[in-house]
Amino acid sequence: MAQVQDVKSNGREVDVEAQESTCVVPPESDARTEKHVEIRTEGNVVRNVSRTSARNYPGSGTADDPYVVEWDIGDPENPYNWPSKRKWLITSQLALGTFTVSFASSSYSGGISFLRQDIPMSEEVAVLGISLYVIGFALGPLLFAPLSEMFGRRRVFLCTFSIYTMFHMGGALAHNVVTIVITRLLAGISGSAPLTNAGGAIADIFTARERGFATALYSTAPFLGPVMGPIIGGYVSQSRHMGWRWSFWLMFIISAVNLIFGALVTPETYGPVLLRRRARRLQKESGDIEHYATAYDLRRNMPFSVYMRINLTRPFRFLFTEPIVTLMAFYISVAYATLYAEFSAFPIVFQEHRGFSAGEGGLAFLGIGVGVVLGTAMSPVQNRLYWKAMRESPSGHAPPEARLYLAIVGGTSLPVGLFWFAWTTNPSIHWIVPILAGIPIGLAIALILQCLNAYMMDAYTIYFASAIAATILLRSLFAAAFPLFSPVMFKALGDEWACSIFGFLALACMPVPPLFWKYGKAIRARSAFAWKEPEDENQGSDTVATSEVTTIREREKDKDSSLDAQT
Incomplete structure (x- = not known):
């Protein structure tokens, strides 16, 4: 009988996530x-x-x-043993959920000018509709992540997404500024559950060698959504037969469809x-x-109050005491916030200075969209590099640093794209040139997010929920702040230098992936929570905290191979 491994606290409070991980490890045959x-x-x-x-x-x-x-043994109800078709159907719904929430964050921006004509408000107040929505992304996971671990991911999704869908209806029926602002904030809070719980669900059903592309879809969807939002929202809002209210109705319809889809195909994982x-x-x-x-x-x-206190404070502890989380979260936040800053920059560059309509201004985001798609398409390349590292490892377990190869490419691409865009914004230069600059920007954002999320998933294993919660908290605060000061900065500094500031910020972050690629093992060795390589090269992944539990089928396959070798 395989005994359930005790989780040592080393004098600290025993971590709830570590406790949870022990009960999902399949027993030995x-x-x-x-x-x-x-x-x-x-x-x-x-x-x-x-x-x-x-x-x-x-x-x-x-x-x-x-x-x-x-x-x-071979339990069909163990999510790791579910059929591949079922896993990918679930993954498609999870990716659609994150896409839906992120799409709604920016589709609002496409109709801001028409909203201000109907409901008088300043530009800063109008932009609050974006910032408060994204602030909701920071607040919601602090509550919904522990709730999903107590009551299950499916229940939390169905409850929160139902509320989220209804708040879009509230925005569509609003007739004053207060209603718009409050419904946007509450929609952001209630819609934040998929951003954290979807990643947990993917880790629930896929092993490390399987989940590369699934993680890429989950990581990319939150960026593809904001790119598509201004395009669709702009054309819907400028239509004489629809108007800005229909951008809210569109969010409501898409959210309702995804809610029904999730209720039908996604079980508890x-x-x-x-x-x-x-x-x-x-x-x-x-x-x-x-x-x-x-x-x-x-x-x-432990009492419920103690349990909630641990879960609510742990992301802050990780953010300020774990160098890996601190630097990774900061880099992800810069990439994420840069995208949201473009929601304020593009209308200035293309609509005010070049005379584009709202719909045409939204089309300017297509360059970034193409880059995001290319970054997602490069996921198999990263997977092959990871598998190669796995084969070359004496223990058969690839180090987390094997997830960072394409992050180095993305780190180089981001400042290149930002400086390219910054110095081609002048109206005397053809409009296609700054739009094409969006391709390396989108490519970089996709690669950085995919690789760094996968790195933290492997590095923190059973503590990944805390690491990703800290990351979402910081990136959401960055993304909420950037659109607020971006219009003022563009007017004060001009398009070229305002955009260059984001380029210099990306340039300062560029050494982060190479730093962890070279020194990540030593940094993890000093961490109280990060995964460490087994001292014994023959020690299997079952005896250490790997990026996920080994499935029954993998264990049986390994045993069959051992028997064949002995024979």
Whole structure:
């Protein structure tokens, strides 16, 4: 029987995420008594699966010493063992969810000029509709991330996204500034759940070697959405038959479609929640004579208030005490905020100075969109480099630094694109030239986000939720602030130097990926939370905190290979 590995606190408060990870590790294959039982899955579908008898679970089945429910060998309800088609259908819905939320952040900007004609307000107040929406991205995950770990990702998504969808209706029906601003803030808060929980769901169902492209889709969608938003929002708002209210109705329709799509195709993916449901079902089937629990429930012996305090403060601790999170979050925030600063810069450069209409001004974002798509298409290249590092590693486990190759390319591309755009904004230069500058900008943003998110996922493994929450907190604050001061900066400094400031900022961040590529192992060794390579080269990934648990099928495959070698 594989024992559930204790998580050492080293004198610190035992981390809840570490506790959760122990209960999703599949047990080693051993001799157990098998019997067939009916298991009800999501959608109330009944099927017969093989399950070990209750007496072979760890524990004695009493209230004080309950059976500890684990995944069975080849368990079809273990998300890592789900069919590939099902995983990719779920991934498509998760990516669509992040796209929908990010699309709504910028589609509003395409109709600002028409909104101000209908509801008088200053330009700064109008831009608040973007900034407050993005501030909601910083506030929501602090609450929704721990809630998803307590009640499951599916429940949190359905509840928050339903509320999110209704706030778009509130914006469409608004007749004053206060309603517009409040509905945008609340929509941002309620819509933030997919930004964090989608990444967790992808980690729930894919192993490290499988999830490269899935992570790329999840990381790129939040950038492709803002690029498409001004294009569609601009044309909808300037239409005489629609107007700015229809940009809100469009957000409402897209959100409602994604809500229905998610309700139909995306089940619960979080391992501890699925095991907890199984424990409750088994206890009910026994008539409450036998008692069942998960390793997570046995270890989380803390009041709800303490649990919430740990989850609410941990992202701040990571942000200020972990150098990896600090630098990675800052770099991601600069790239993310640069994109949102362009929402204020492009209308000035193309509409005010070149006379573009609102719809034509939105089309100027196509250059960035093409770059984002190219960056996503390069994901297989990064995957091959990662697999090569995995094959060359004596332990068979690639170091997190193997995720950073294309981040170095993106780090070079970003300042090049920003300086290119900055010094071709003059109306005397053909309009296609600054639009083409968006290609290296979009390429860089996609590569930086994909690679750095994947690096933190591998480096912090069971602590990834805290690392990504800290990153989203900082990048959302940056993205909220940049659009507020960008118009003032452009008017004071001019297009060329205002854009160059973003280029110099990107230039200052360019050494971050090479720094971690060269010194990442040493930096991780000094961290109390980051993953370290096993000292024994023959030590498998099952005995260390890897980027995810090893699946049953991989374990069985490794054992078959060992038997063949012995034969």
